[in-house]
Amino acid sequence: MKARPDTCNYRQLFLDNTPFLDLRAPAEFAHGAFPTSCNLPLMSDDERAQVGTCYKQRGQAAAIELGHRLVAGLERERRLAAWSDFARRNPEGYLYCWRGGLRSQTVQQWLAEAGVHYPRVEGGYKALRRFLIDELARSLARAQLVLVSGRTGTGKTRVIAALQRAVDLEGLARHRGSSFGHLPEGQPSQTDFENALSVALLRLLNQGDGPVYLEDEGRLIGRLALPENLREKMQAAPMLVVEESVEQRIEVVLQDYIVDLGQRYIARDGVATGAECHSRSLLDGLDRIRKRLGGARHQAIRALMEDAFRQQRATGDIEAHRLWIRTLLETYYDPMYSYQLSQRAGRILFQGDRGSVLSHIEARSPC
Template identity: 30%
Template sequence: MAIQKIGIDDFIKNRNECLVLDVRSPGEYLHAHIPNAYSLPLFTDQERKVVGTAYKQESKEKAIKIGLDYFGPKMRAMVEEVEDFVKSGNKKILVHCWRGGMRSGGVAWLLDLYGFKVYQLTGGYKAYRNWVLGQFEKPYDFKIISGNTGSGKTPLLHELEKSGMQMIDLEALAHHKGSALGGINQPPQPSQELFENLLADKLFAKKVEESILLEDESQRVGNVNIPNALWQKMKVSELIYLQIPFEERLKYLVEEYGKLPLEEIKSAILRIQKRLGGLETKNAISHLEEGNLSACFGILLRYYDKWYEKGLNSKEKGEIIKIEGESVNKEINAKKIIERIWKK
């Protein structure tokens, strides 16, 4: 067999049929990687540093010799790890490093020598990143599900998806629900780069010619940002504004967040005290400590309503379609939206 080099378009088209091996160092992989790629590092972080320093300060040949010293003792273990992962031994394997150079070339040679069908990604992870950034430039037709805090927008998105609508849950990708309380009981957030990789994959899976539903977000979701090219499109997209009474939204928030650890809720309130104000912060925490979650969340909800309205008015926006909802009921509200928007 022979190693076959493939470009990014062929890689994207065929990667679900391949075991994708990322042979960059553990630190590079941890920072960001191609979704569903398996980490098989040729060098540790320290070894990569030593090889890189030799390459820059001495010569390419010296760096290769040092690299071979590291690579040689690992060869058998790497083959066995891949063999165990593949099981049948006949699955196609795609190897990549940062630029599609010596690291992926070395591992591809080893696996090809052993008998695997091996592909090497031309341009490596860097080519993939260029592809990712290109996904944010496409002419998407977004429809933005909007509404004040506590309107149940995220469950509504998933309900609309069940009805056949295209949807991307930005908060699920970011591991954050957007508000001060949004990071509690969530997994660690991905790096900005990994968030973009995940988002690009989701966008690529959608039909560009059909509408895609997104939740109305600030550009910053926790510690990650919606890519600017996409954010600019979102700001001028049609807005479906769900209007739910204050008391219904408050009831929903108490049910949704009332089970969270009280100390973490308290910490979240303290993080926004500059904007919330000293008195309101003190009152909210007092209500929380007394177990009066409705009064505590009522203060927070009035605060978020003020900021949500301010943010909504400051945005460039397309058409706003208002949908009246009596309660936070995803089935009923999804039906209202479908009848209003898609069954005109």
């Protein structure tokens, strides 16, 4: 493998969608990583803790010696084989540790001794993370945000998916944005979400100026918070409002939360367990908004939802779900949306159904 130099060109790394070999311990990686990173740690969490304790008590030289004893023999060979395999599969990639220091330099040396010359990100994860924090601020200062708004079930996410100059916030957050939006895949960490958002905006804006479309979101998407500077800019951004009939909205919710979500749980857990997890997830979502619904309304909608799932399990028919969906839309989500829309400072650029909104955007896009 031809040797390439180490780099501190963080912007180009992210623009190129560069594969990263992340050498940090699993706990460090779980706290925050990048969309193209793969965690093949030099040390396990326990090994790292032992080395850290040794460093505090006996100094750097003793800590380095302990690290070499912990990662030795067959275990060292196994990890070296994994790093070598990653390097061969990703010849354009780079490796890093927390600060681009001892851990990444050690692995770099071991790889070189094995005939694999693999470059390092100078400054490591910390420098890359700092770059993305600063770059998000720069991107938001430059970006012309336009929100795709509309009542629950109008298919705003479908509009976002059809646009080239859009960032899918719910996709990055792996959540559908409502109390019922939990997905079986689980959400990334807050840091992962912010990193992925900054990378998405960086790559989009690198293609040129023009509107950047985002779905209108609240402060939270599941348990993940939108960065404060993004929220402030969204608050005043102009809007495209998607309007659909109640029947069409019910159909969208049915497809997204009953058909698609049910299939996701079944794919993860099997038919019987998946169906149980699916129904429990939606019932738990309803329970989370009990106070806002009020006790009587909550109980009435819960009974409708439970009956619909019983019918689905018995016959496979999902039509009974339409009743609780309609009730929830008309008595809870629609009044809440009307209030939230009144709090937005941005002007409404256009209102219409999904097709009309997409046609409006296309008509105003540069050739």
